[in-house]
Amino acid sequence: MTSTVQNPIELLRDNLEEQFQRNTDQLAELTLRSRQPGRSGYDRDALAALIASARQTVSDTAQALRRMAEGSYGTCERCTADIPLQRLEILPHARFCMPCQRAQTG
Ligand SMILES: [Zn+2]
DSSP, X not given: OOOOOOOHHHHHHHHHHHHHHHHHHHHHHHHHHHHSGGGGGOOHHHHHHHHHHXXXXXXXXXXXXXXXXXXXXXXXXXXXXXXXHHHHHHOTTOOSOHHHHHHHHO
């Protein structure tokens, strides 16, 4: 029997890659929709907010994947502490540990 135990970081990378793909597709769809006459019934501001949010997630996810490739993934960008795996499992593209995140958002 082969071992199915996976490195948690590899699992997170799989998640991030999936998330990146999903959000890229979503962003493309929303952008397409915003260019259609009538925007498929979407409110212009609501659609703009959705696009901004999707774009932000795509960018966050791309950055997380890059940090993974560089080996700096899972380290807080502010205080350089290790970000707990528990937090990364909930928020795979987290850039800060909890205390720093709180300090950032106020
Ligand atoms: Zn920190």
